[in-house]
Amino acid sequence: MTHALIIGGGIAGPVTAMALGKAGMTATVYEAYASGADDIGAFMMIMHNGFDALGALDAQHAVVANSFSTTKNASFEPDGTPLPVRPIGTQRTTFASPRTLKRADLYRALHDELARRGGIIEHGKRFVHTTTDPSGTVVAHFADGSTAEGDLLVGADGIRSTVRRIVDPSSPSPRFVGLNVIFGYTEDRSLPFADDVMRMLRGKRATLGHTTSPEGEHFWYTRLPGEEMSQAEAAAMTASEWRQLALDFFVSDGNVLAADVVSATDDAVLGRGVYDMPPMPTWHRSSVVLVGDAAHAASPAAAQGASMAMEDSVVLAKCLRDLPDLDQAFAAYELVRRERAERLVAYSRGDIRTPNGDWLYSHSIDWEEPVRRVAQERT
Numbered sequence: 001m002t003h004a005l006i007i008g009g010g011i012a013g014p015v016t017a018m019a020l021g022k023a024g025m026t027a028t029v030y031e032a033y034a035s036g037a038d039d040i041g042a043f044m045m046i047m048h049n050g051f052d053a054l055g056a057l058d059a060q061h062a063v064v065a066n067s068f069s070t071t072k073n074a075s076f077e078p079d080g081t082p083l084p085v086r087p088i089g090t091q092r093t094t095f096a097s098p099r100t101l102k103r104a105d106l107y108r109a110l111h112d113e114l115a116r117r118g119g120i121i122e123h124g125k126r127f128v129h130t131t132t133d134p135s136g137t138v139v140a141h142f143a144d145g146s147t148a149e150g151d152l153l154v155g156a157d158g159i160r161s162t163v164r165r166i167v168d169p170s171s172p173s174p175r176f177v178g179l180n181v182i183f184g185y186t187e188d189r190s191l192p193f194a195d196d197v198m199r200m201l202r203g204k205r206a207t208l209g210h211t212t213s214p215e216g217e218h219f220w221y222t223r224l225p226g227e228e229m230s231q232a233e234a235a236a237m238t239a240s241e242w243r244q245l246a247l248d249f250f251v252s253d254g255n256v257l258a259a260d261v262v263s264a265t266d267d268a269v270l271g272r273g274v275y276d277m278p279p280m281p282t283w284h285r286s287s288v289v290l291v292g293d294a295a296h297a298a299s300p301a302a303a304q305g306a307s308m309a310m311e312d313s314v315v316l317a318k319c320l321r322d323l324p325d326l327d328q329a330f331a332a333y334e335l336v337r338r339e340r341a342e343r344l345v346a347y348s349r350g351d352i353r354t355p356n357g358d359w360l361y362s363h364s365i366d367w368e369e370p371v372r373r374v375a376q377e378r379t
């Protein structure tokens with residue numbers, strides 16, 4: 001039976017393992033960190049197409065159970081004037097979405113669902129490089145000196161991927177998009193309860209998004225224009241420094257509603273620079289292939305990176321299921337996925353505009369449809 005070594009236990013890693021399992025293959029996921037539950041300040045939205053991809057694996061319930069509905073967008077002008085409430089995404093879907101959850105809860109939900117299916121995630125395994133033995137077996141080498149063997153290796157190791165350098169040693173590096181993103185949580189009761197809605201508190205130079213969980217916890221985020229910090233500088237920023245950065249910004253911008261949300265927050269604040277990936281020349285080489293942010297990270301403007309990573313996972317498994325060898329499977333996977341993924345990167349940068357987001361949200365994967373036909377139609 002074909003066995004895959006999957007590097008990275010974030011989103012694409014466990015979903016790829018589930019998809020390969022459904023396609024009749026085995027996989028082990030290797031995650032660098034001891035647990036996936038760090039990054040406590042960040043939360044994310046999973047959109048219709050992400051639930052569609054999970055639905056192809058009968059795994060959507062795992063994410064639904066750990067998230068809450070955020071289906072409407074209510075924008076406010078800087079003076080507090082409300083604008084018409086609009087649906088987020090598309091109405092053309094059967095899935096209950098979009099939904100919001102903490103990143104750590106998403107990782108945990110996917111890990112638990114994979115474990116329920118008998119899948120394995122090994123933590124504390126930082127991948128460093130790979131070799132191939134004379135029989136064609138791929139050998140993954142980890143920082144602790146251990147190794148693992150398989151028939152293929154999937155790089156699901158995120159925007160700062162190590163596997164990417166193996167696929168293409170001259171691959172481009174992530175690029176800063178001129179924004180720093182700040183997330184916060186507060187249970188302050190004085191704030192409006194934003195149930196099933198993202199309140200978009202607009203300012204002249206930036207907007208703050210705010211929604212409330214059913215338990216009454218307010219989640220907020222903002223993307224502020226700013227200079228790039230080094231990774232060390234960003235990591236050295238304390239929660240209160242990120243909070244003060246957001247507060248000073250909104251006060252100077254005259255955005256009173258946004259400043260009120262930040263003021264009502266204590267130290268549950270996290271910030272970081274925002275990066276995306278220029279197009280990679282190729283997503284695969286020999287028996288190694290990339291999925292998710294390792295292949296095509298978009299800035300989070302469209303809240304789509306996780307959903308796109310899930311789509312990749314399902315399509316890759318279908319290609320491996322239906323095509324006779326790795327070369328053909330990886331080529332078909334890249335053919336099917338590349339245009340859509342790169343369009344999202346360009347859209348998130350503001351390089352292209354589209355009249356609505358239906359092309360993003362209405363994407364649907366038919367698990368039963370053979371890939372051979374899809375690939376031939378597109379060539």
Ligand SMILES: Cc1cc2nc3c(=O)[nH]c(=O)nc-3n(C[C@H](O)[C@H](O)[C@H](O)COP(=O)(O)OP(=O)(O)OC[C@H]3O[C@@H](n4cnc5c(N)ncnc54)[C@H](O)[C@@H]3O)c2cc1C
Nearest residue numbers: 008010011012032044045127157158292293303304305306
């Ligand atoms: C601020 C911010 C907000 C976002 N908001 C949203 C949102 O609302 N909705 C959305 O859909 N997307 C959002 N995204 C994008 C989304 O987070 C990514 O697209 C998504 O996480 C990609 O999944 P992935 O599995 O490819 O990578 P990741 O989730 O980054 O997972 C990669 C995993 O690989 C592990 N790893 C890395 N190197 C190694 C190694 N050498 N060996 C072993 N393991 C390794 C990492 O520890 C990590 O667990 C946001 C991104 C950011 C930065």
